[in-house]
Amino acid sequence: MSTPRRKPGYQTATIVSDKRETRDTRTLRLVPSEPFDWKTVQFIMVSAEIEGTVVSRAYSIASSPTKKDYLEITIKQTETPTMSKYLNEIPVGSTLQIKGPHGNFIWDETVSDKFFGIAAGSGITPFRAFMQYVIDKKLNVKFEVLYSSRYGDDVIYEQELRELIKQIPGGKYELSITRDTHGLDYARIGRINQEYLAEEIKGFEDGYFYLCGAPGFISSMIDDLTNLGIPRDHIKREQWS
Ligand SMILES: Cc1cc2nc3c(=O)[nH]c(=O)nc-3n(C[C@H](O)[C@H](O)[C@H](O)COP(=O)(O)OP(=O)(O)OC[C@H]3O[C@@H](n4cnc5c(N)ncnc54)[C@H](O)[C@@H]3O)c2cc1C
Secondary structure, three states: OOOOOOOOOOEEEEEEEEEEEEOOEEEEEEEEOOOOOOOOOOEEEEEEEEOOEEEEEEEEOOOOOOOOOOEEEEEEOOOOOOHHHHHHHOOOOOEEEEEEEEOOOOOOOOOOOEEEEEEEHHHHHHHHHHHHHHHHOOOOOEEEEEEEEEEHHHOOOHHHHHHHHHOOOEEEEEEEEEEEOOOOOOOEEOOOOHHHHHHHOOOOOOOEEEEEEOHHHHHHHHHHHHHOOOOHHHEEEEEOO
């Protein structure tokens, strides 16, 4: 691992702590060297020199801007990784180059008091920040998150999200596992499909929908929601290609 070069628009951030979430997923807490402000949930670009090449990738800010002293990102190592392996291995105390904030996947409590989130895999990271934000701002909202994971042992933030959602009076968090629960026997088994959504979105029909995950998942959720009568302009998405 080499010391990252500084690119225009980037600033240095120090990794002050970490948490291993699953076998291939890690959360890093970063302290930027310069003032950094963002909205829930924007993303940063992280740049590092890896094996002689400068690599830049996007990561959603998985912590709420109500806690401004630091920001957190959660990185799942992919099957043919570059940056995601680097960030799963980089030691605490190291520095990264970050730029941002970017993106329009933004919570706006002025437009509604009903928010419905649907996430797959590592696409759960923004919803941790949404929950922290709702709690810290003491928002009086109806808020539900559906999270789909292939395997029980790949579920990110499982205990943490269950604790957070308890602090949101109108909150609900549901986990669906598509392959093997690995002991999370309370999880629903199966994919998030239109039939399941039809039940879950009752009462949210005029609310706002936030989707995060891989492109196939996002397009299938958009199809299901629009088939169920949700207007397209009430659906926001963060797509990870
Ligand atoms: C808005 C947004 C937010 C994201 N948030 C998270 C998050 O919170 N947690 C998380 O784990 N992942 C997140 N991702 C995915 C993340 O950006 C990386 O794609 C992932 O970590 C894999 O990167 P990699 O370098 O290990 O893999 P790679 O396979 O090397 O790269 C992954 C993707 O990056 C692109 N890419 C590869 N090489 C280049 C290049 N030279 N120039 C430009 N693009 C290239 C390609 O589209 C490739 O499919 C997010 C993506 C987006 C777009």
